[in-house]
Structure formats: C-alpha cells, structure tokens
Amino acid sequence: MTASPTRTIDRDRLAALSQAEIGRFRVAHPRSAELYERARHSLLDGVPMNWMVEWASPFPLFVDDASGARFRCVDGHEYVDFCLGDTGAMAGHGPAPTIAAVERQMRRGITHMLPTEDAIAAGEELGRRFGLPYWQFTMTATDANRFSIRLARQATGRSKIVVHDHCYHGSVDETFATLDPDGRVVASEGSVGPPVDPALTTRVVPFNDVAALEQALADEDVAAVLVEPALTNVGIVLPEPGYHDALREITRRTGTILIIDETHTICAGPGGMTARDGLEPDMLVIGKTIGGGIPAGTYGMTESVAERVRATMPERTDVGGVGGTLAGYALSLAAIRATLGEVLTDEAFARMIPLAERWEAGVNEVIASRGVPWHVTRLGARAEYHFMPTLPRDGAEQAAHADPALERFLHLFVMNRGVLMTPFHNMALMSPVTMAADVDRHTEVFAEAVDAVVG
Numbered sequence: 001m002t003a004s005p006t007r008t009i010d011r012d013r014l015a016a017l018s019q020a021e022i023g024r025f026r027v028a029h030p031r032s033a034e035l036y037e038r039a040r041h042s043l044l045d046g047v048p049m050n051w052m053v054e055w056a057s058p059f060p061l062f063v064d065d066a067s068g069a070r071f072r073c074v075d076g077h078e079y080v081d082f083c084l085g086d087t088g089a090m091a092g093h094g095p096a097p098t099i100a101a102v103e104r105q106m107r108r109g110i111t112h113m114l115p116t117e118d119a120i121a122a123g124e125e126l127g128r129r130f131g132l133p134y135w136q137f138t139m140t141a142t143d144a145n146r147f148s149i150r151l152a153r154q155a156t157g158r159s160k161i162v163v164h165d166h167c168y169h170g171s172v173d174e175t176f177a178t179l180d181p182d183g184r185v186v187a188s189e190g191s192v193g194p195p196v197d198p199a200l201t202t203r204v205v206p207f208n209d210v211a212a213l214e215q216a217l218a219d220e221d222v223a224a225v226l227v228e229p230a231l232t233n234v235g236i237v238l239p240e241p242g243y244h245d246a247l248r249e250i251t252r253r254t255g256t257i258l259i260i261d262e263t264h265t266i267c268a269g270p271g272g273m274t275a276r277d278g279l280e281p282d283m284l285v286i287g288k289t290i291g292g293g294i295p296a297g298t299y300g301m302t303e304s305v306a307e308r309v310r311a312t313m314p315e316r317t318d319v320g321g322v323g324g325t326l327a328g329y330a331l332s333l334a335a336i337r338a339t340l341g342e343v344l345t346d347e348a349f350a351r352m353i354p355l356a357e358r359w360e361a362g363v364n365e366v367i368a369s370r371g372v373p374w375h376v377t378r379l380g381a382r383a384e385y386h387f388m389p390t391l392p393r394d395g396a397e398q399a400a401h402a403d404p405a406l407e408r409f410l411h412l413f414v415m416n417r418g419v420l421m422t423p424f425h426n427m428a429l430m431s432p433v434t435m436a437a438d439v440d441r442h443t444e445v446f447a448e449a450v451d452a453v454v455g
C-alpha cells in the first residue's frame with residue numbers, strides 16, 4: 001500500500017486490474033498483434049521508431065486511418081485522440097487546407113533547394129505571431145534547436161549552454177543533462193551513448209530558480225539559455241510570477257542569448273507563451289504542428305542576433321554544421337503556410353482553449369469527488385493530471401511524483417474504451433476539430449478508471 005493524504009492505492013489491486021486490462025486489449029486487437037509479430041522480423045523491437053514500444057498496451061495499436069480528432073486501428077476500433085501525435089497532429093489529422101496545399105505542391109515539385117514564395121508567407125506569419133523578423137526552416141524542432149545553439153555560439157563566441165533540469169528539446173546532445181541529488185550535471189537517465197560528459201557543454205538549473213540562473217550565467221561564458229517557457233515534457237510545470245522577467249533580465253545583463261522553444265507551448269495561443277505573456281526571446285524555435293504533420297521546424301531571431309551572426313559567419317557556410325538538404329523544402333513550406341494561415345488560426349485557439357478548460361473542470365471534479373490527492377495543470381489547449389495535490393515547482397518535484405504503474409493502468413483503461421492519451425505523461429491536447437463530447441467521453445472513462453483503482 002502507498003500512503004497518500006486522503007486515499008491509498010492498493011498495489012495488488014492495481015496489478016490485478018492492469019492484468020485484466022492487458023487481457024482485454026489482447027482480445028480486442030488480434031490484427032495489431034499479428035502485425036506486431038510480423039514487424040518483429042524486420043523492425044528493431046517490432047516498431048519503426050523506438051518510442052513506439054513505450055505505450056501502455058502490450059503491443060502498439062497499428063493505425064488504419066486517422067481523420068480530424070479521431071483514428072481507427074486495424075481491428076476497426078475508433079479512438080478519440082488526445083495525443084495527436086504528441087503535438088505533431090495538433091492541427092487535427094489531415095486538415096483539409098494543408099492537404100490541398102501539399103497536393104498542389106507535390107505536383108509542382110517537392111524539393112529543389114531553391115526558395116518558393118510560400119517561404120516568405122511563412123516567415124511573415126511567424127513574424128506576426130512571435131515578433132521576430134528573421135526565420136530559417138528545418139525538418140524538425142530538434143534540428144531547429146541544434147542550429148539555434150550553433151548560431152548562438154557563433155554570435156557570442158562562447159561555448160556553454162544552459163537548460164532546465166528535466167527539460168526536453170528533441171534529441172539535442174547538449175540538452176541530455178540533468179542534476180544529480182548533489183547538484184552535479186550528469187547525463188539524463190537513459191541517455192543513449194552520450195558523446196561527451198554533458199558537464200563539459202551544459203549547465204543545468206531547476207525551473208523557477210532565479211538564484212541558480214544567476215550563478216550559472218555569472219561567468220559570462222554561456223552562449224545561450226534554451227528553455228521551454230513552461231516545462232511540458234516531464235509534465236506541465238508553469239512559471240512562477242516574475243520568473244520570465246528575471247530570466248530575461250539576467251540573460252540580457254550577461255550577454256547571453258535567450259532561446260525560447262515553443263514547440264509544445266504553442267498550445268498557449270497562436271503566438272505561444274511568447275505572445276501571450278509578452279516574452280522577448282532573442283531566438284525562438286518551433287516545430288511539429290506548424291506543418292500539420294508534414295516534417296517542418298523553424299527558428300527565428302532578432303535583428304541584433306541576425307547582425308551578429310552575419311558579422312561572424314565564415315565565408316563558406318554550406319558545410320558549416322547548420323542546414324540540411326531538405327531543410328526549407330518546398331513541400332514543408334506549403335504545409336506551414338496553409339496550416340498556420342488556415343488551420344491553427346486565432347479563431348481555432350478560441351475554440352481549443354475552452355475545450356481544455358472543460359477537460360480540466362471534468363477531471364478536477366472526478367479528482368475532488370473521489371478524494372484522490374491529484375490535481376490538473378492546464379496550459380491553453382493542453383491539460384494534464386499529476387499524482388500530487390499541488391502544482392510542481394520544478395521538473396525534479398514533478399518527476400518525484402511520477403507513478404508509472406498507475407499511469408500505465410489509467411492509459412490502458414481509457415485506451416480500451418476508445419480514448420488515447422499522450423504516452424509518458426497524463427496529457428491531453430485539443431485540436432481545432434475536437435468536440436465537447438470527446439472531452440466528456442474522457443471524463444466519463446477517467447471516472448470509471450479512478451473508481452476501479454480506489455473503489
């Protein structure tokens with residue numbers, strides 16, 4: 001038994017319930033099981049990408065068809081999708097304007113290593129949303145972060161990077177660093193083949209810790225602080241009042257470039273937290289959803305960063321470690337222009353955010369009425385329940401309250417009843433085509449799941 005302030009979770013009961021849900025999943029998914037068995041002979045661990053074995057189910061669902069906020073697996077079951085490709089499909093599956101633009105562009109040339117007019121429209125729209133004048137495009141947010149770090153090093157002539165403890169910014173070497181219990185920088189748990197000791201490249205500060213930031217930047221040898229304006233990958237951790245003001249003031253005072261990664265926090269509004277909260281990054285990164293699912297990432301910069309980069313750039317830059325053959329390719333720019341211009345619009349956010357509020361209210365009501373010591377955090381169109389009664393202050397506090405067995409049970413229980421949550425945390429994301437009834441369906445099955453556990 002694990003003690004909690006108001007209710008206890010019986011671990012034997014949880015294990016038995018989990019086994020029953022695994023059995024139920026197996027019975028309902030013979031075709032996915034068959035495909036998974038076949039896949040094990042040609043794909044490492046039976047999946048095209050390693051994360052896909054991490055779902056709560058005993059084997060992954062194979063998808064037959066996805067449209068809007070729903071998808072159907074190969075066994076014919078339909079799901080309300082709150083994972084939305086972990087933000088890659090935040091615009092909904094197959095948004096019509098994106099499909100139309102992509103189809104048109106496919107017939108006119110997918111990639112040519114030359115610009116199209118769509119690139120200008122995309123840059124102008126990003127400028128409108130985030131307030132930065134100059135943009136470059138990549139295939140992924142990971143690449144956009146990697147290139148931003150390189151440009152920041154180039155512009156400042158400094159080498160070190162500062163990140164938040166328990167951050168995630170894609171598979172960027174410098175960011176796979178965390179604090180051990182003695183406050184030393186070490187490789188993040190599970191980091192695969194770290195190229196160098198991350199303490200050589202990176203300093204790590206807890207989220208919301210102004211004193212630690214002061215200390216990390218005091219020597220003026222840090223090129224950039226790379227942050228999500230709210231942590232979203234360890235679970236949502238919101239900034240305390242004044243934290244962003246302090247971050248901006250200290251980075252300015254120490255000549256450090258502030259890079260804000262809005263890849264997930266775009267859920268706060270059309271211009272992410274940057275526009276919503278009046279943040280003033282020197283550089284800004286966003287990927288995933290901006291192409292409506294077509295690979296696309298981007299980074300923007302101020303006039304001053306652009307000038308400094310240009311002034312220090314070597315003459316030949318084609319093999320300079322920034323760029324990619326398909327980066328900024330025509331198809332992705334067509335997708336970005338259509339997705340930002342016609343799908344993830346200001347009006348779409350005005351629909352999505354109230355849906356997340358509805359999700360938050362429903363889940364909070366279940367939590368309160370069952371007396372479990374949990375709470376919901378919401379950031380715009382994204383919301384999540386945490387297994388602790390109060391808001392976490394930083395990533396370590398959030399991570400300390402993770403409960404993988406409970407989380408897997410809840411995810412599998414709702415999956416078995418037609419609702420998909422984001423794996424790795426208890427997060428739900430709204431798309432422009434998510435319905436109030438979808439939200440209510442989650443509340444209903446979440447209540448059943450909690451009743452089964454604490455019942």
Ligand SMILES: Cc1ncc(COP(=O)(O)O)c(C=O)c1O
Pocket residue numbers: 086140141142143145168169170171228233261262263264287288
């Ligand atoms: C905040 C943030 N930045 C960057 C990335 C990397 O995105 P991608 O894997 O598409 O490169 C992620 C991925 O989860 C992310 O959450």
